[in-house]
Amino acid sequence: MSESKNHTWPQIRTAGYDGFVVTFGDRLSGSANSAALAFRDAIEKAGWEALEECSTSLVSAYLRFDPLICAHDEMRAALENLVKTRDWFEAPLPSGRRLWRVPTVFGGAAGPQFAEAAGMAGLSEEEAKASIAKTRVRVQNIGFAPGMPYLGELSSEWDIPRQTELTPQVPAGGLCVAIRQLVLFPVPTPTGWRQIGQTALTLFRPDAPDPFLLRPGDEVIFVPTPAAARADTENGGATWELIT
Numbered sequence: 263m264s265e266s267k268n269h270t271w272p273q274i275r276t277a278g279y280d281g282f283v284v285t286f287g288d289r290l291s292g293s294a295n296s297a298a299l300a301f302r303d304a305i306e307k308a309g310w311e312a313l314e315e316c317s318t319s320l321v322s323a324y325l326r327f328d329p330l331i332c333a334h335d336e337m338r339a340a341l342e343n344l345v346k347t348r349d350w351f352e353a354p355l356p357s358g359r360r361l362w363r364v365p366t367v368f369g370g371a372a373g374p375q376f377a378e379a380a381g382m383a384g385l386s387e388e389e390a391k392a393s394i395a396k397t398r399v400r401v402q403n404i405g406f407a408p409g410m411p412y413l414g415e416l417s418s419e420w421d422i423p424r425q426t427e428l429t430p431q432v433p434a435g436g437l438c439v440a441i442r443q444l445v446l447f448p449v450p451t452p453t454g455w456r457q458i459g460q461t462a463l464t465l466f467r468p469d470a471p472d473p474f475l476l477r478p479g480d481e482v483i484f485v486p487t488p489a490a491a492r493a494d495t496e497n498g499g500a501t502w503e504l505i506t
Contacts, residue, residue, distance in 0.1 A: 272297070272350060274341055280314075280329050282341055285322040286350065292415060293351045294321040295402045299479050303356035304344060312337065318478055320403045320412065359479045360502040361398070364461050365487035366437060368394075372460035372489060375429075379439050379456045382422040390458075391486050393417060399444055401480040407448050409466030409474040413482055414443040424454040435461040435498065437484065444484075446476075459484070462498030481505060 271294070275283045284301055287294030302323040305316050312332035316325045327337050368391050369376040380390035399413040416439070424440040429452060432438060436447045438455035445455055448465035461484075465475050475497065476482070487499075 272301070272345055274338065274345070276334075276338075277324065277326075279334065281324065281326045282338065283322050283324050284341060284345065287321045290320050290402070290414070292400070295400070296355055297321075297350040297353065298323050299355055300353035301344075301350050302478075304347075304353075308340075308344065310337075310340065318403060319405070355479050355506060357506045358504065359481065359506045360477075361505045362476070362480060362482045362500050362502045363485050364463060364482055364500045365498065366459045366461050366484040367487055367489045368459040370489065373437070373458040375456035376458040379422060379458050383419040385419065393419070394439075394444075394458075394484055395486050398481045398483055401476050401478050401482065402443075403478060404474055404476070406445075407451060407466075408468075409448045409476070411446055411465070411476045411480075411482075412443055413445070416442045416444065418442070422456075425456060426454075428452045428454055429457065432457050433460065435463050435465070437461060461500075463500060464498065 272284050272286045275285065277283045286297040298318045298321055302316055302318045305313065305323065305325055312327040314326045314328055316323065369387060377387055380387050383390060385393060394416065397416055399416065401411045402414055403412045404410060405412065420439060420442045422440060431450050432447050432453050434447055434449050436457050437459035438445050438453060438457050440455045446461065446463065446465060463475060467473050467475065
């Protein structure tokens with residue numbers, strides 16, 4: 263049964279005296295993620311004076327409000343009314359999303375676990391590269407580290423587990439894979455995800471007006487690029503265009 267036909271979702275939960283979490287599923291799916299993104303966008307456009315912060319996780323939208331401006335029960339009622347306005351699983355994604363094309367070196371020193379990950383997916387290295395390169399993956403969430411995107415979903419063969427031990431360090435811009443998702447690291451980080459490639463993206467720019475390069479709802483195509491041709495220019499040679 264799809265989420266849109268399952269009356270269990272969405273659910274509104276209290277998050278302290280000044281917050282709520284609205285959840286659209288108990289596991290990650292494309293429809294639950296898009297519902298969370300659409301609902302957050304609707305909250306931000308509602309113009310509620312008491313709203314202080316709004317963000318998303320993979321399948322939820324969170325808001326924090328000023329209880330001196332709006333009582334807790336009143337804010338919950340406003341959320342309940344907003345939930346009822348449409349089928350959020352069918353709602354369009356927010357406008358202003360971008361499609362990024364990101365030069366990516368797969369395998370070799372840039373992706374030391376690419377062959378292992380491809381084998382776990384039942385693919386040759388060339389098949390694995392083609393599978394990823396043809397997939398437009400959505401930025402489902404920013405989290406764990408500043409500007410760090412979780413992207414998905416890949417096709418079902420990429421439903422491979424994380425490692426049981428940590429890789430001591432993946433470099434900034436490293437592309438890693440697990441559980442049908444890709445992640446890009448903004449800073450050198452230990453991880454249980456397998457590193458399959460390398461980009462030259464600067465994902466977190468603290469001095470920029472918008473410090474996060476990628477935003478939830480953006481889509482990304484990872485373009486296979488020879489190591490000698492990798493573009494270490496502004497934005498790592500990536501280009502983007504508006505898609506909505």
